[in-house]
Amino acid sequence: MTSAIYDRQIRLWGLQTQSKISQSRIFLYGYHCGLLEELAKDLVLTGVGTLVIGEYSEVTETLGRQPMFVTYLGHDLEQLVEALSVLNPHAQIYTVNTFLKQHFSQLVEEQNELQRVSKLIETKTFAICCLVCERLGSPIALALDRVCRDNNTFFMYAEIAGALGFLILDLGCHYTYRQLKKISERASKTKIRSFKNDEVIDLDVNDSEEAKDDHSYSIPLEDEHTLDYPTLEQVFSCKCGLLQSSSKASLVFLAFVRKWKEEYSVTSQQDCLEERQRKFEMFLQRQKIGLRKCEMQSLYKFCSFIDVELISASSCLAGILGREIVKLISRNEKPIFNIFIFDAFSCLGSIVDIPSTLRVDRKRSRDDEVESPIYDI
């Protein structure tokens, strides 16, 4: 029965990956928003074994205004877990509280949220920890990333601001994966795929050649690769001057969104588009960041989206995130290194490589740094 359910994906990634998925344990943490629901839904459908979902409960009290999120599977976490369990009765889905209760009988009650979550990660139960729509600024994200690194847990940070979405991956300084290469079957494989897919869309050759199904019998040649990911802190403290121009604007905007959420949204009573745009300009001035006029124009557009969630954009980002999680579980494909930026307006999903410290240091000796980091706390 179960293999019949997963037939259409087993044909893509093989039985081995599917069984790895069914044994995987994933921790989702963050704000209960559409992005979190979408991601949880995709993971549960794909057949993830254990999913624990936590919500930063202090959020509503601290935030001045309710952000406009779209949640449809449940009004609160308990309902969400219930709805997800219906989608896949085989998956084990818990809220943080029920999971902790089941696994630690003598838990100290007065621990704060972060300590509790850290404790959870320290059990090394989870291979992947995913922080979704974190609303309180960087301290939580950075602290969580640190805990994850110390415990060899892959950390993924996902943020959506209306039509602009971000993923930042920290998979540690020594992430290895094996890329399967099939030499002998490659020619015929391409044929099969175009034969199978004739009715759907025209494939481009690169994709179909890379596409693998590891359940056939030829012995695959494995190429082992290693990636060295920078930490979240290094990413946030990366100097603007080092950024590639195409992604610079989006990343600067992310920094602004984080700042805005931390300060402006709580304090400011007046909030309108002009006000936000003015604040954005002030932010750029203070950070001594220069952007081109066309870049500014496109970013103004995003200002109106900052605290609104559009389900279509969230669904899209969640899809990409879910796909990356499967890659981390199967370990036979290169994951995003290390930032993914999705711009729903221009249908653009690009991958940006933020250099890790080593390379930053090398560059620093050459550059004369005048610009401040894109994010300073």
Next chain:
Amino acid sequence: MNIEYYNDRYQSNIYKGLEHCFLSSRVVEKIRHSKILLIGVGGVGSEVLKNLVFSGFVNIHLVDLDTISVSNLNRQFLFRSEDVGKYKAVVAKDRITKLCSWSHITASVENIRSRKFPLEFFKQFAAVICALDNHKARLYVNEVCAFAQVPLFETGSTGYQGQVIPILAGTTECYNCEPKPPQTEHIPVCTIRHRPETVEHCVVWATYLFEVLFGNLEDSNPLSDEKEYKVSRLSREWEPNDAGSESVTEKDWEDMTCERIMNKFFIEDLQFIESLKEDTVSSPSRMKVPSQEQLRRHLWNVEEKHSVEDLKLEEQNPHQLVWTSDKAYEVFIFCLKQLLRRWKESKGALIFDKDDTISLAFVTAASTLRAIAFDISAKNSFDVRGIAGRIIPALSTTNAVIGGIVVFQLLRFLSGTHIKDLYNARLSQVPRSRPRHSDEVIITPEVIRPPTAECVICHELLLVTCDTRKVTVRQFVEEGLKEQTKVEPFSVATDEGYIIYESEPDDEVSIESRNTDMSTFAQLQVEEQPISILDESGVHYRAWIRHQCDIPLLIERISSFMDDGCDCL
């Protein structure tokens, strides 16, 4: 919490959000009142439906013919295991209405090509989203939308890849503009019959064999000249004996039929092919043709040691070993007998169903034997199901991305962006580098191109309005095409391949069919569907016949529409 209160607050939240984003209450009103047609509620379709209602769309019409199957459950989140066998459109409507009580959804379990959807039906929608999985139906939707002048958002997903294409025929490139890759039927007949090169050719041959024996034999079947081996004919051969001497028992009949079929397709045919090869010296590889004795041995040895349960378990295991020739013979005979019994009981044609264990095992065994004979490495039943059933791998994550992009594009379109300023979006598995940029992309925007010059659908559409009960085809040609549009057609044909008008009728054609052009459109039942108007070089125009009592005959040419963009707002 009070659900209704929650729903209300929730709905107003969505609209407040939208207003925030698009900075206009007019756009929000437009979204709230736009009717959307969603064709296909499968993988992409369920994502789109959810995104539509939670983006504020209220009026949505679903069209889907299909029922839910187990293999849908890994991605179509509106369906559960207890829904298997029910209609997708109906279940999707119920589930979404429960999640979102203010939505107003209509569900039709119907083929989109049905006459129940006339052109007027399509015209009521602000946009059509097509989430279908087959080429033919998509071409149809593409064409209807061009006739109805409704913007179409065409989506597709397969495995890790997907795409979204906004289409406004006449203004942007349409689904018909770019030639599509060839279909399976285009494998040359001789490759299937005499020179299989890959295991796919063997599998295709095996499905044709199934059709020859048990199915409705179509002329497109490359084995169609083997009609005498249809089981319905073979069964007749033995019947006279029943009345005569010792009656042939059921078992004897099965055994004899099995032997004949196997002799023919696994010995005689192969020997024939081998004799062909001897003529051409170029092929030195020997074929492995089994001997008569080998076959006999298998035929008489088969105890029923295979069970449907075992075969079922095997077909679900991707790592299952490829069958040896002995096992393939055993399974083939076992399945052949099972199918013969099934055929006898139903007395009707059997249709190959990839989800039926016996049919699948039959095709797997036949393809394995064929592959062994031609020295090709065979596949197990898991893989054969994928090939024979043309299974397209599908992921929830890919569908989520595609469903998200298409609805966002639709929002942009309704908020006033001209369709030419949207993008064709492509999701790829492997990052590609972008020209003139230093980064890599996995979701690639492509600028929407203008229609290709050759595309009939983008340039040559005729909308025919008349009283279809009175206007004959000849009148349409003489008084309509020749007078109003100055077109002198060579012939007029329906999509089913019937020629309803010819300027120089063939003498050999019977009187009856020669007079079809004297019949009215209503008599020929060609209203509300596209027909082809051909000249010497091929299809020159496509026309759509609409019935309206008070108009004698009016032919309008559909030219590029909405070019000024005024209708977009």
